[in-house]
Every structure is written in C-alpha cells, then in structure tokens.
Amino acid sequence: MSKELISMLSSRLIAVISFFLALTLVRGFEGTIGVNYGTVANNLPPPAQVAHFLLESTVINRVRLFDANPEILRAFAHTGVAVTISVPNDQIPDLTKLNFAQQWVEDYIQPHTPATNIVRILVGNEVISTANKLLIVSLVPAMETLQTVLVAASLDRRIQVSTPHSLGILSNSSPPSTGKFRQGYDTHVIKPLLSFLRDSNSPFMVNPYPFFDCSPDTLDYALFRPNAGVFDENTRVFYTNMLDAQLDAVFSAMKLLGFDDLEIVIAETGWPSMGDATQFGVDAKSAAEYNGNLMRHVTSGVGTPLMPNRTFETYIFALFNEDLKPGPTCERYFGLFRTDMTPVYDIGILRPTVAAAANIEHATCLLVITVGLLIIKNHG
Template sequence: MEKVINTPLAHLLGALLILLTPTFLQGVEGTIGVNYGTVADNLPPPVQVASFLRNSTVIRRVRLFDANPEILKAFARTGISVTVNVPNDLIPQLTELSFAQQWVETNVLPYVPATNIVRILVGNEVISTANKLLIGNLVPAMQTLQVALVETSLDRHIHISTPHFLGILLNSTPPSTGKFRPGYDIHVLKPLLEFLRATNSPFMINPYPFFDSSDDTLDYALFRPNPGVFDEATRLTYTNMLDAQLDAVFSALKLLDFEDIDIVIAETGWPSKGDPGQAGVDTGSAEEYNRKLIQHVMSGIGTPLMPNRTFETYIFALFNEDLKPGPTCERNFGLFKPDMTPVYDIGILRPIVANAAANTDHSRTKSRAYLLMLLFVCLMCL
C-alpha cells in the first residue's frame, strides 16, 4: 500500500527544500551556459538581455556566434563568461598573423577586461562543411590566433577551440566503437587535439539527442525510464542517449590517445514546436529534456565511461529565432520569448531572496546545516 505523507509535514519538507535551493543554483551557475543567437528581427536590445541574464537568471556563461560589438559592450561588468566566434569564412585569412592580430585588436582588446571573454571559437562545425579550404586551414588558423593572443598576454585568460557535430564520428553505436572518420582523424583531428592539449583547451561537441530520436527511442532521448542500451564490449548499460553520444566521442578521443582532454557540450537542446508528425516536439518535451539535462550534467555522476564528472554545457538557445531557415523546429529552440518571458520553466530563473544583504556567509552556512538536520529528522518521521 502506498504510504500517505502527513500534509503539514509534506509542506514543511517542501519549504525546507526551497530554502536549500541556493546550493543547487550555485552548481548551475558554474556549469550551465546558453547559446545567444540573433537570427531574428524581434529580439530585445543586448543591454537588456545582459541585464536580464545577470539579475533574473542563474546563467553565468554565454556563447555568441560572432563577436558582435554591441553585445560585447552589453556584457561588460556583468561577470558573465562570454565565448565569441570567428565565422567560418574568415578561417583562411586567419592563418595570416597580421590578420589574426587585427582580428584580436578589433574584436577582443577593446572589450577586455570589462567583458569577461574566456574563449574564442574558430568556426562552427567546420568539418561538416566538407570545404577542403576551410578544413585544411582550421588548425593553422587556431595556431596563428594563439600567437596573436600570446603577443597581447590574453592567452592567460582566453582559450581557443572549435565546435564539432557528431558527424565527425564514423561509428557511435555502441559507444565503445566510437571513432573519428578516416582521413579527418589523423590529418585534422589529431593536430587539433595536440593544439588543445598544449593550450589546455577543451574539445567541444554539439550532441543533439533530438535529431537522433524517433517514436521508439523518445524515452531514451528524454532521460525517461527505459530498458537501456547494453554495450557488449564494456558491459555497460546506457539509460540515456546523451551519455551514449558523449561516450562515443570519448572512445574516439581515446583511440587517438587524447582521453585526457576535457569535453565541453557547446550546443544541445530540444525544440518546443515543430512540423506535424515530429515525435516529441512540444513544450513539455523541451522542458523535460532541458531540465533533466541540467540535473544530469551537473550531478557529478558523469557517464558510464567518464564517471564522476560534470560537463560545462551550453543550451541551445536563449531565444526563439524567427528568421532561421529550415523546418519549424529550427525557429523554436529558445528558452525565452523575445519579451523574455519563459517558453517553459527549467529552473534557471533566480528566486527573490528577502533580506539577502543581511545574511553573511557564516550565518547562511549555519542555517543550512540546521535545515539539513531538520530535514533529516522529518524524513525519519515518515
């Protein structure tokens, strides 16, 4: 028979958990970021966006898809970590030191240190373009940009990387068979990984369980209870698709002896609206994926092949972007509407804390210890 919890006690437990949420929010602030895309004609001014993120959410990491000066100015003195992007078409020019120096002088130097620029991404999913000129110049462009950063001493605070889509993998199922595509593995990715290791930069990947899901695998993609997927080689069972995608990347890195390099999730998300017939494309599924994503990547559980880890993760995207081409879902990945009201709530809005200024760190620590003890006593009474 199901045990019925005493109603007053249940209310007390709920109140205690709410009081203890700042501990959870601190973890979100350190781990979770958002992709701030601007392919729209109805978005609020950047200064308003920066203020909203700083004061009303727990998001403390933002990834841009360019180096928009208005946005960089808007994030000055917010303390939010900002990642900027060099467009794909500039990669060949970036191999010239004079161009790299000019790019840094124009797009970085005027804004630091007021704006906390922490990472520069050279291109986006470059290998997926199949453009030999871009792919062949990717690593040389990153190396030349690094020289320009070293000359200005910015390399102490700003790291260089580039995001990849999962199509760089030849195999990904089961995760233990993960390997990079032949040709790219030795000639592009190995030199890239050597650069990342030398500069203490992460390998950045864009895993999207949404795009690999179907009616049959929806529970697996959305972190719901499911039978799991068993990997015969490792004897490990996967209960969600994101872990399987990340471990396939890890297996590919390990095959080249670069398993020590950190993996950062540069993009992942779930649309709240799509075209008729798409499985799991609705507000509820989007809320479920992103909420459970946050809980999972910051839980410290890690993945079957990478246990006891958290993953720096950037949710795609901050806003719905009404000018993006493609199917309906492409315009509906946003967490917020243009008026900055949430499309759905995933727990990143900052609660109003009364009398916060009167609380010292010491008193908060004592209060939490007391509340934890009280919570334990309440649980023992159930």
C-alpha cells in the same frame, strides 16, 4: 497543540525547506550551465537588457555568441558573465594570416577585455561537417595563428581557443566503445587539432543533439526517461540515456588517438518546443524534460560510463526563439525564452524571485513567533 496549528506550522516549514532546496539547486547549476545567444531574429530585446536579465534573473553565467558583436560584448562588461565568442566560418582562411589575426584581436578582443569576461574564442562552427576543403585545411593553422597573437598580447592565459564539432565527425558511434573519427580527417585534421588543444589547455567541444538522432522508439532514451537502456557488449555497461552514449562515443574516438585526457565541453544541445505536424516529441513538455534533465545530469558529478565522476560545462541551445532561422519549424523554437524574456517552460533556470524570498522570510518569522508563543504558553 491543535491539529490546525500543527498543520499551519507544517505548511510553513515545508515552504521554508522548499525555498532553501531551490537555492541549493540554483547554486548547483551555477558555473556549469551556459546558453547559446543566437541573434537570427528581428524582435530581440536590446543586448543590455538581455545581459541584465541573465545576470539578475537567471542562474546562467556563461554565454556563447556566434560572432563577436561589439554591442553584445559591451553589454556584458562588468557583469562577470563568461563570454565565448566566435570567428565565422568564412573568415577562417584569412585567420591563418598573422596580420589578419592581429587585426581581428585588436578589433574584437582588446577593446572589451578585461571589462568583458571573454574566456574563449571559437574558430568556426562544425567546420569538418561542411566538407569545404579550404575551411577544413585552414582550421588548425587558423587556431594556431590566433593562439600566437593571444600569446603575444598576454591574453592566452585568460582566453582559450577551440572549435565545436557536430557528431558527423564520427564514422562510428554505436556502441559507444567503438567510437571512431572519420577516416582521413582523423589523422590529418583531428589529431593535430587535439594536439593543439592539449598544448594550449583548451577543451574539445561538441554539439550533441539527441533530438536529431532519436526515433519514436528511442524517445524515452533521448529524454532521460525510464527506459530499457542500451547495452555495450565491449564495456558491459548499460546506457540509460542517449547523451551519455554520444559523449562516450566521442571519448572513445579521442582515446583511440591518444587524447582521452582532454576535457569535453558541450557547446550546443537542446530540444525544440514546437515543430511541424510530421515530427514527434516536439512540444514544450518534451523540451522541458530534456533540458531540465540535461541540467541535472551534467551538473550531478555522475559523469558517463566511460567518464565517471565528472561534470560537463554545457551550453543549451538556445536563449531565445529565433524567428528568422531557415529550415523546418522546429529550428525557430529551440529557445528557453520568448523574446519578451518570459520562459517558454520552467526548468529551474530562473532565480527565486524577490517576492518569493520575501514570502518565505515572512513565513519564517511567523513560524518562529508561533513556536516562541507556544513555548511561553507551555512553560507559563
């Protein structure tokens, strides 16, 4: 067999193997990776187009909304995409009232389910970190009232109720084994909240952002790059990335209150692809590194040092760059995609295209034909 023929066969075989490895990776991501679908922009594509794009062109089959936009909910009807919707913070006090909660469910849930696969309602976002006393004391009662309405409507087995938290709920997080909830909130708010989540079989949801906690010295640690690691004297383990340390600090705080059996869901995490000149590590390369490594890590089944052998349902922030978001430049560039739905960078979220599949199929046919001809020739 000539060297040229061997080379041709090898290249085609590599192409075939690479394609099927890519398919394996895609299947591994499905079901656990979601995205935050924010709408603070004036140039977003229509929701129906977004839903079709996510379903047909990406491995994302979970989305989190920051409201309960009816147009978006209709767009995801009959797609099977798992949709998480939100009650805005300012409606939390009203949600403690049964009549308001009933009307909210009638307006935003019942017209859309089961056609739209609504799986979770989030009551507010980072409520405890607002330091708004009315919102904080109303949080758990609002969740309980909403759950009562869902039970009455026979929707409680289909739809969970939870609320996401920033890591500001922790008074201590380093080392991770000493994680503790803020005093006062721990027993009066968080413990009743955890009890509600356990009783309703719902997850505890957090928004860990290594981006906001890292320094130039810990950038590699935040991006899952090779680094010296951080040693926890109490557990005698090394942490090789900041996300694991953040999650284990939350786990330790939950364990301290007796709730280490609850599932933890990452409601938000991400990395911006652009920022101000004074910021470090803010570029498309770093964003691709973080989100790509994040996806591989949370779906690997490795877990964390204190929560081994598990995967984490994770929602990347965000689907699109949002040009109307206030604050520093980076706040407007967390998107995986531009508003024309082209990727800002490639982290394996796009499915193998039909064209790529066709090329591989063609290469496979050529490979089979070539091998067949060689066999005939050698035995002729």
